[in-house]
Amino acid sequence: MKYDYQNIEKKWQKIWDDNKTFATKNDYSLPKFYGLVEFPYPSGQGLHVGHPRSYTALDIIARKKRLQGYNVLYPMGWDAFGLPTENFAIKNHIHPSVVTENNVKNFKRQLKSLGFSFDWDREINTTDPSYYKWTQWIFLQLYKKGLAYKKEMSVNWCTSCKCVLANEEVVNGVCERCGSEVVHKDKSQWMLKITEYADKLLEGLDEVDFIDRVKTQQRNWIGRSYGTELYFDTTLGDKFQIFTTRADTLFGATYTVISPEHPLIDKWADKITNYDEVLKYKQEAAKKSDFERTEMAKDKTGVKLEGVMAINPVNGKEIPIFISDYVLISYGTGAIMAVPAHDTRDYDFAKKFDIPMIEVVSGGNIEEGPYTDCDKGILINSDFLNGLNVDEAKVKMQEWVIEKGIGKRKTNFKLRDWVFSRQRYWGEPIPMVYCEKCGYVPIPESELPLVLPNVDSYEPTDNGESPLAKITDWVNTTCPECGGHALRETDTMPQWAGSSWYFLRYCDPHNDKEIASKEALEYWCPVDWYNGGMEHTTLHLLYSRFWHQFLYDIGVVPNKEPYSKRTSHGMILGENGEKMSKSRGNVINPDDIIRDYGADTMRLYEMFLGDFEKAAPWSQASIKGSKRYLEKVFSLADNLIEGDEYRKELETEFHKTIKKVTEDIENLKMNTAIAALMSLLNSISATGNINRAELRTYITLLNPFAPHMTEEMWTLCGFKGMLNETEWPTFDEAKCVDSTVEIAVQVNGKIRARINVPADVSNADAISLAKAEANVSAEIDGKTIIKELYVPKRLVNIVVK
RNA sequence: GCCGGUGUGGCGGAAUGGCAGACGCGACAGACUCAAAAUCUGUUGUCAGCGAUGGCGUAUCGGUUCAAGUCCGAUCACCGGCACCA
Numbered sequence: 001m002k003y004d005y006q007n008i009e010k011k012w013q014k015i016w017d018d019n020k021t022f023a024t025k026n027d028y029s030l031p032k033f034y035g036l037v038e039f040p041y042p043s044g045q046g047l048h049v050g051h052p053r054s055y056t057a058l059d060i061i062a063r064k065k066r067l068q069g070y071n072v073l074y075p076m077g078w079d080a081f082g083l084p085t086e087n088f089a090i091k092n093h094i095h096p097s098v099v100t101e102n103n104v105k106n107f108k109r110q111l112k113s114l115g116f117s118f119d120w121d122r123e124i125n126t127t128d129p130s131y132y133k134w135t136q137w138i139f140l141q142l143y144k145k146g147l148a149y150k151k152e153m154s155v156n157w158c159t160s161c162k163c164v165l166a167n168e169e170v171v172n173g174v175c176e177r178c179g180s181e182v183v184h185k186d187k188s189q190w191m192l193k194i195t196e197y198a199d200k201l202l203e204g205l206d207e208v209d210f211i212d213r214v215k216t217q218q219r220n221w222i223g224r225s226y227g228t229e230l231y232f233d234t235t236l237g238d239k240f241q242i243f244t245t246r247a248d249t250l251f252g253a254t255y256t257v258i259s260p261e262h263p264l265i266d267k268w269a270d271k272i273t274n275y276d277e278v279l280k281y282k283q284e285a286a287k288k289s290d291f292e293r294t295e296m297a298k299d300k301t302g303v304k305l306e307g308v309m310a311i312n313p314v315n316g317k318e319i320p321i322f323i324s325d326y327v328l329i330s331y332g333t334g335a336i337m338a339v340p341a342h343d344t345r346d347y348d349f350a351k352k353f354d355i356p357m358i359e360v361v362s363g364g365n366i367e368e369g370p371y372t373d374c375d376k377g378i379l380i381n382s383d384f385l386n387g388l389n390v391d392e393a394k395v396k397m398q399e400w401v402i403e404k405g406i407g408k409r410k411t412n413f414k415l416r417d418w419v420f421s422r423q424r425y426w427g428e429p430i431p432m433v434y435c436e437k438c439g440y441v442p443i444p445e446s447e448l449p450l451v452l453p454n455v456d457s458y459e460p461t462d463n464g465e466s467p468l469a470k471i472t473d474w475v476n477t478t479c480p481e482c483g484g485h486a487l488r489e490t491d492t493m494p495q496w497a498g499s500s501w502y503f504l505r506y507c508d509p510h511n512d513k514e515i516a517s518k519e520a521l522e523y524w525c526p527v528d529w530y531n532g533g534m535e536h537t538t539l540h541l542l543y544s545r546f547w548h549q550f551l552y553d554i555g556v557v558p559n560k561e562p563y564s565k566r567t568s569h570g571m572i573l574g575e576n577g578e579k580m581s582k583s584r585g586n587v588i589n590p591d592d593i594i595r596d597y598g599a600d601t602m603r604l605y606e607m608f609l610g611d612f613e614k615a616a617p618w619s620q621a622s623i624k625g626s627k628r629y630l631e632k633v634f635s636l637a638d639n640l641i642e643g644d645e646y647r648k649e650l651e652t653e654f655h656k657t658i659k660k661v662t663e664d665i666e667n668l669k670m671n672t673a674i675a676a677l678m679s680l681l682n683s684i685s686a687t688g689n690i691n692r693a694e695l696r697t698y699i700t701l702l703n704p705f706a707p708h709m710t711e712e713m714w715t716l717c718g719f720k721g722m723l724n725e726t727e728w729p730t731f732d733e734a735k736c737v738d739s740t741v742e743i744a745v746q747v748n749g750k751i752r753a754r755i756n757v758p759a760d761v762s763n764a765d766a767i768s769l770a771k772a773e774a775n776v777s778a779e780i781d782g783k784t785i786i787k788e789l790y791v792p793k794r795l796v797n798i799v800v801k
Numbered sequence: 802g803c804c805g806g807u808g809u810g811g812c813g814g815a816a817u818g819g820c821a822g823a824c825g826c827g828a829c830a831g832a833c834u835c836a837a838a839a840u841c842u843g844u845u846g847u848c849a850g851c852g853a854u855g856g857c858g859u860a861u862c863g864g865u866u867c868a869a870g871u872c873c874g875a876u877c878a879c880c881g882g883c884a885c886c887a
Contacts, residue, residue: 172884216805217882225886244887257887300885326885336887344802345885414886534881608825610813614806615880622813622826628840629825672815675824682824744820749868751820775854787867794819799867 001716003634005598009708013112021724022066022074022117028523030071035062036503036563038532038540039077039124041495042103043084047110048580049588049606049618054531054569056603057612057668059116061529063704064665066117067728073524074117075506077124078104082495083161083177086426090459096426100127110590114599115707117724122509126498127426131505133449134515135497136431138547140442141554143432147193148420150440155419157185162460164189166419166494168539184286187464190430190491192418194546198222200560201415201545210566211613214537221538223414228398229333230407232256233311235318236271240264240310243332243412246339247401248393251382252360253337254350256310257302257322260285261329265305273307278323285325300326300349312337313406314397315383324349332412341366361390418543420494423466425458427492435479435486444480452492466490499540500547503527503562515556522558530563533571541566567668570615572606577617588618600706601627607670607705629678630709633702636681636690637713643691652738653683654697658731661701670705677702692717697729744795745770747779763790770796 016022035058040051062074080100089096104125111118124131142148156165160180164187169176194201202222205215227245234240240258244250258264260282269275281303302324309318326345327336340350341357347370350357357366360382364371371377379385384400385393401407421430431443431450443450453474458467468490469475479486501515507524508516515521532541548562573579574586581587593602605626610616646654657680664673680698684690690698695717699710703723714723738759743766745753753773757766767788770776776798783800790796 213805213881220804220883223883223886227887242887246887324885326887328886331886338887343887345887348885412886414883537882608813616813619813619826625825671813672824675815678824742820746820746868749866754820789867791819791868795868797819797867 001634001638003631003709005600005630005709006595008712009113009115009594009599012708012711013115015722016115016117017112017120020121021722022072022119023121024073024075024119025071027071028519031069032073032523032528033062033065033070034073034503034524034526034528035065036075036506036527036530038536039079039499039502040107041079041082041084042100042107044088044099044103045582046103046106047590049590049593050572050580052114052590052602053572053606053609053612054533055111055114055116056606057569057670058529058531059603060607060665060670060704063117063707063724064662064728066724067700067703067726069727073122073506074119075122075124075509076111076116076118076120077122077502077506078107078126079495079499079502080104080125080127081427081493081498083163083424083426086424086458089426090457095454096458097127100125113594114590114603117707122506124502124505124509126428126502129449129451130512132428132498134505135428135493135501136448136450137445137515138501138551139428139493139497140431140445140448141556142192142550143442145550145554147196147550149191149193150188151191152186152188153191154184155187155189156182157187157464158182161424162462162464163423164419164421166496166539167416168418168542185464187421190420190432190489192420192546194418194543195413195415197546197549198224198413198415200549201542204545204549204561208561208566209564211568213534214541214566214568217534217537218542221415221542224411225413226409226411228394228401228407229410230313230401232313232335232337234321235309235311236268238264238267240335241333241407242335242337243410244337246342246394247397248379248382248385248388248390249339249342249360250312250314250337250397251385252339252341252358253312253319254340254358255320255322255338255355256335257324257327257338257349258335259327259329260323260325262323262334265323268305268308271307272305274303274305278303278305281323288325300324300345300352302326302349302353304353313404314400320355322349322353330416331414340370342370342372344370344372346370360385418546420497421491422494423464423491424460425452425455425467425492427494428452428497429468429492430489432489433477433479433486434489435482435484437484438479438481438486440489441479441481441486447480466492468492496540496543500544501551503530503544504548504551504557515551518558521556525557526559526561527563529565529567531567531569534568537568568613570611570613572609573615573617575618575620580618588620593623597623597627598630598708600709601630604630604674604705608674610671612668612670629681630706632681632685633698633706634709634713636684636695636698637716639689640695640717641689641691643693645693646697647687647691647694649687650683650694651735653680654694655731655735658697658701658729659733659736662728662731665704674705677705699723700726700729741793743770743793745773745776746795746797747776748799749797752776752779759793766790766796767798770798 037054037058062072066072085096085099089099156170158165158175158180160178170182173182175182202224225245227243228247229241229243231239231241272278302322305321308321310321312319338346340346341359342361358381359366361371361377362380363377374390377390379388379393385396429450429452433441435441453471455467455471475488477486477488504516508520511517544562549560551557552560576586578584605623608626657676660676661673699713703710711723740756741759742754742756744751745755753775755769757769767790780798780800785800787799
């Protein structure tokens with residue numbers, strides 16, 4: 001029979017839909033599996049071939065788990081707030097909610113056409129007021145615990161989006177989304193104190209099963225370092241504090257640097273004799289955009305402050321103070337002690353400004369470059385530290401500093417607080433009002449959701465205000481505290497807000513009393529397996545861990561960590577090996593592939609493409625192979641013969657394949673699972689016609705990969721019920737071994753023959769069988785045998801001289 | 802610069818330290834066809850040989866081992882992240 005994929009796929013998609021085949025069961029006594037993929041942003045372009053790579057992989061796992069008897073939650077939804085929708089709406093004069101609705105419709109059609117086993121009854125949408133009610137509710141809880149605060153500060157401002165960006169959204173000094181220049185702007189912003197969770201976010205990583213590169217990237221982003229904070233006196237009487245991780249090198253400090261934004265500069269305005277020069281440098285530093293600052297990072301600049309000197313506390317020596325933009329006001333204390341002999345940046349600076357160096361750790365050659373190695377060196381020129389190694393010296397110096405009362409131990413982080421305000425329309429309104437008398441006041445929880453009002457124009461403004469600011473009858477309100485006049489906050493939340501907790505909502509998506517019921521959360525949490533893109537590692541993945549840990553601390557969720565396991569898929573590149581993009585003209589549209597090859601072929605192809613974790617180029621030629629394979633499998637049904645067990649000659653291979661497919665799916669090695677199924681098919685073809693028992697197992701194993709076709713074959717062959725209601729095949733470890741094996745025979749490590757031996761052959765027998773081979777005896781005759789070894793089921797190696 | 806990763810046929814890629822190149826694509830040859838497509842069969846790392854077979858081969862150089870794609874050391878190239886974080 002012809003493999004009519006179009007009708008088969010349509011037919012089964014309808015049956016699954018009508019019967020709610022993949023609806024999650026509310027039976028909390030069953031073992032559960034919660035598989036999660038990142039819900040998409042429903043863009044106007046529709047689904048990208050990259051989406052199904054992740055969705056298919058977890059769909060395969062979800063389908064297999066169902067067959068293994070698990071109650072599976074595999075949900076889907078829409079992360080629908082965001083700028084592209086808003087920009088499209090502005091351009092075409094359509095309300096963003098309408099744009100969203102249309103895009104969602106299209107995405108949903110596309111996802112359904114791929115046959116994913118999502119539970120559509122649990123579909124969520126972040127722009128739905130009944131959803132963002134709880135996003136706003138979480139914000140209010142953060143506010144109540146002092147973790148949301150408003151602050152006037154210098155922020156990243158995207159000149160094209162006309163909107164503030166979080167640090168995580170600035171990439172190489174430009175906007176992550178649109179690539180436009182990012183400048184600094186002083187604005188009052190809502191901030192979330194993610195830094196308060198820095199330690200917990202780090203420690204939590206030890207408890208979860210995330211792939212290493214995710215853990216490493218999050219650890220680097222959080223950037224914890226242990227060091228010492230200590231005061232330097234100055235000749236003007238004022239003290240200033242510095243942070244160092246290398247307290248051991250204090251005797252080698254030959255100058256200090258404060259950042260251009262350091263408050264002492266203003267304070268010393270009339271005492272610094274070259275103040276004009278200093279001020280000029282300060283202004284130039286402020287003018288630089290992030291991009292320029294990154295570009296100019298290689299060349300050190302700075303100005304020496306004349307008329308003031310710092311005093312090194314450990315030896316009383318007077319050393320100069322510089323300002324330089326290589327010291328950042330936002331990290332540590334905004335001031336450093338500089339040890340040019342043992343720090344690369346200080347070394348470059350000292351070379352340029354001709355500042356002396358003192359070598360205090362032996363082991364390098366400071367004529368050639370700084371010696372920064374902490375492992376081997378021994379302290380010199382350092383009085384009471386002499387002879388100690390670096391670690392001992394750090395401890396001793398720290399103790400000395402503490403004893404003298406001039407400093408303390410200190411841990412610093414690279415992580416900054418999360419800038420949470422956006423000056424745009426299409427986002428969750430921040431549920432706060434400003435009252436002249438009471439200051440910022442949260443709106444009562446009973447008033448949630450605070451619904452986004454309709455506006456005529458959502459054009460961004462150049463003055464940095466949200467479009468909402470123009471709707472005066474919405475902005476003007478009464479203060480919940482004193483009843484007086486108040487103004488609503490007009491900034492909205494960033495796109496990352498709704499996605500920071502969405503996986504909780506899937507547990508109980510229609511609950512209007514709470515985020516989700518306690519029972520649902522207890523049962524489903526944590527997410528057992530979360531797959532998503534590496535690009536979200538320091539954004540969504542980190543943010544959502546932060547919110548979740550907070551929700552745990554206030555007793556809303558039962559686990560500290562939201563996700564037990566995190567994996568990541570590689571990108572699918574264009575045929576030319578470049579990233580797929582419109583401008584490169586190498587975009588593949590999933591709709592075309594489904595039309596021309598079918599959803600099952602597309603799924604299978606994307607899984608067979610290569611190593612799941614690595615990027616791989618699309619190949620229009622290779623996809624034919626997947627189609628050919630499915631056609632071959634489908635035609636097995638034509639010549640089906642009776643039989644209740646595997647034929648003897650195939651029994652071992654069947655057991656082996658069941659084992660391999662079962663294990664490979666769990667390890668995301670879909671490509672080798674498919675290869676094993678292909679090999680088995682080749683063996684089946686070579687041994688005659690398939691029997692019922694064999695076909696049953698075969699299509700069940702293939703079902704998670706090609707669900708429509710296998711379901712159709714199930715019916716066609718008259719098996720009872722639906723394939724998705726059957727059980728996953730089991731294997732017998734004892735039957736996975738062949739009775740005879742081919743082994744290689746090596747002489748001095750070179751292969752000279754291959755022989756068949758019984759799998760359980762003894763050492764001695766294997767070796768004597770090997771020696772009996774003509775090719776082998778020719779090699780060893782007349783030589784002295786030094787060593788003979790048999791590696792069971794692999795090879796014999798005879799070493800001769 | 803720092804951190805992480807990768808490097809295997811014409812291509813995508815397989816290989817608990819134990820037969821390198823599974824599986825697939827492509828290519829070549831043959832069958833079917835008036836012909837093409839599709840399908841089926843066979844060959845396909847490379848060099849030498851009619852052949853059995855032999856030499857060489859996993860970025861480069863060196864080491865450990867009976868045995869190295871895999872482990873160790875150095876180098877090169879590419880990809881990703883961070884980027885003056887003291």
